[in-house]
């Protein structure tokens with residue numbers, strides 16, 4: 001299917017921003033199609049739509065983070081929106097302590113507060129002037145660590161901090177399924193569900209394969225604990241307070257005893273909760289800067305929603321693939 005037949009789709013799924021140089025690169029890359037027939041290209045082990053690939057190459061070429069910057073990384077549907085809100089709220093908590101009603105998370109979508117490198121800043125052949133961003137700036141990306149590394153290792157040392165969040169493949173997949181239905185403004189049938197499932201199993205999806213992505217950040221988080229933090233959506237759901245404190249500690253802005261006593265952690269958790277964010281006017285209507293409706297990022301937020309969608313066979317297949325691919329890494333999903 002031609003992406004232009006669905007003009008409301010976000011730019012990252014299209015192919016109209018690809019330069020001549022990238023076109024010629026693409027002609028040498030392994031090519032495939034996603035479950036709906038949109039072209040994907042495999043660049044250094046990861047699959048991209050044409051415009052996404054163009055932006056990723058531009059990030060590699062031009063993005064040079066300052067060591068005070070913070071990069072949030074994830075696979076799509078891995079917990080990105082939540083992580084963006086939490087990190088923003090933790091890092092800027094002092095600024096809005098006196099006047100919490102002026103907090104930007106109440107008037108802006110988390111995706112507009114924490115811009116994506118390749119889906120927004122470097123999308124559409126742009127090269128933004130990052131010096132105008134205040135320090136510390138929080139950026140986000142869905143890029144694989146090996147791809148991101150090409151940009152960040154060309155910068156001054158010490159490197160900037162990276163926070164990665166991931167979610168078990170079954171819920172990530174189901175969340176992605178609902179997202180695509182909302183994106184295409186349709187309710188896709190069971191046969192299409194199976195096609196998307198097959199795409200996940202073979203790793204052929206935007207930013208896939210899943211296991212390569214999680215492993216790249218997992219390994220680095222073990223090697224470089226000071227600069228790479230590996231978080232899981234399920235753990236934040238299970239022990240939110242402990243995880244937010246861990247996050248603040250990693251970002252070198254730990255909660256003081258006084259803050260802990262005064263309920264600062266709980267306030268942040270409440271502000272960033274799915275319920276609070278999804279009830280805000282700004283997140284109910286309008287479009288984010290990446291061209292996706294603001295409300296599309298908020299749904300159920302439950303661990304185990306896959307049970308309502310996957311057959312036992314599908315669930316078993318996912319479990320076996322992930323178990324096999326992660327074997328020996330120390331990373332285990334329940």
Ligand code: PAP
Pocket residue numbers: 074075076077078079080081082085171174175176178272273274275277297298299300301302305
């Ligand atoms: P993205 O990568 O496209 O930005 P991402 O935020 O990772 O998407 O995933 C959306 C999922 O996070 C949705 O899960 P669900 O489909 O299983 O419901 C969404 O509901 C959930 N989500 C969004 N914001 C929050 C939040 N503040 N707290 C908990 N879960 C959230």
